[in-house]
Amino acid sequence: MASILVVDDELGIRALLCEILTDEGHSVELAENAGQARAARERGRPDLVLLDIWMPDVDGVTLLKEWGASALLTMPVIMMSGHGTIDTAVEATRNGAVAFLEKPITLQKLLSAVAQGLARPAPRLAPSLVALSNGCDLAASAELAAFMPESAVAVGPQPEQTFDLNRPLREARDVFEKSYFEFHLAQESGSMTRVAEKTGLERTHLYRKLKQLGVDLSRSKRGGL
Secondary structure (H helix, E strand, O other), X not given: OOEEEEEOOOHHHHXXXXXXXXXXXXXXXXXXXXXXXXXXXXXXXXXXXEEEOOOOOOOHXXXXXXXXXXXXXXXXXXXXEOOOOHHHHHHHHHOOOOEEEEOOOOHXXXXXXXXXXXXXXXXXXXXXXXXXXXXXXXXXXXXXXHHOOOOOOOOOOOOOOOOOOOOOHHHHHHHHHHHHHHHHHHHOOOOHHHHHHHHOOOHHHHHHHHHHHOOOOOHHHOOOO
C-alpha cells in the first residue's frame, strides 16, 4: 500500500481518483490547490503525487519547479491536464515529473502510470539542475521516452518505415504523411512550433492535419475519468 497525494481543483476528479486508488489499497490524501499541496508535503513525504496543472492559485508546473528548487521533490510526481500539449509534457518531465496523463484519464492508464511511478526511484533534482535543464532537449526526450510509453508521439529514434504501394493513392499518401509528421515530431522533441517551421505549415494547419491523419496528440477525447 502506498501513500498518494491527489492535487486537483475539481471536486469530482478528486473524489473519483480517491475512490479508485483507495479500492486499490492505497492511502489517499486530497488537496484542491497548491497551498494545500504544500501543507500536505510539509506534513510528510507521500510515496506518489498526482498533480493537476491548471489550478486557481499556482499552476502545477510552477509547484513542481518549486519543490525541485527547494529539494522537496523526493517523490515521483505524475502530472494531469485536460488541456496539455506535447510542449507542456516536455516541460513537466524536464522539471522532474515521471509521467503526464491527459484528461479524461482512462482507468487502465491511471493504474498503469501509478504502478510505474511507484516502481521507479524518486527523482532527486538539485536546484542547479532544475535551472540548467531548460536547455536540455535531449534529456527531456529521454525522459519522455522512458516515462510516457503511451504518449502519442515517440521522441526516440524511429524504426525504418515501409509502405504498401498496392494501396489506393489516397490511403498510401495518408500513411506516408502520418509517418512524415511523426518523424519530425520525434526529431524536434515534440515541439509543435519547430515542426511547423520545419514543415512549412502554420501551427493551426499543422494541428488540423495531425488530427486528420490520426496522430493523436491528446487522448482527452477518449473514454475515461
